[in-house]
Amino acid sequence: MTDDSLRSVTVERTSTGHFTATNTRGGTLSFGTGSDSEFTPVELLLAALGGCTAVDVDIATSRHAEPTGFTVTVTGNKVSDDQGSRLTDLAVTFAVAFPDGEGADRARAILPRAVKTSHDRLCTVSRTVEIGTPVTATVTDA
Known part of the structure; x- marks a missing residue:
């Protein structure tokens, strides 16, 4: 690296x-x-998931039209079991509105593809969570 x-x-x-x-x-x-x-740290993780994809989607769609509403809701269930504490059932939901007009029609048309592309390839946060990455924890002198 x-x-x-x-x-x-x-x-x-x-x-x-x-x-x-x-x-x-x-x-x-x-x-x-x-x-x-x-x-909380868990809420920051949820915000990072939504924020990462929101940035990608905003860049892709707002070049065609400025949204009149853009909200991303991220949810997950915190569980504790034999695997430890973690989140399950993570979901990122977009509610995006555009005004009338040709550019807005294009933005609406590409919105689902922009969300999918971010989720599948671009968003480092969701890609890391879905694929899974080992985390190491060490202690050093202060």
Whole structure:
């Protein structure tokens, strides 16, 4: 792998049950255990699934027409069993509306293909989840 392929974030504890993730560009995102309004790690995974495909679909369709509504809902069931805690039945649902007009008709026509192409090939997040990738966890000196 090259440096161009490496993606990383750093997660730092800010207080009990609260954390901040920082990307290499300096962006930050706070999250926690769900004891308040902050996103939980599971909700961040759901957001990443929806967000990744949303970006792909938006790029493909909005070059033809600006949507009048664009909502992506991502759901999954959290289970704990002999395989541990995990999500099952993940579903990404798009509700996208376009105004009247020729460009909008084209955007509506390509919407299903854009969603499928993102799911099947482009969205790194959903491809990683579906295919499965080993995760290693190690401890180093602070």
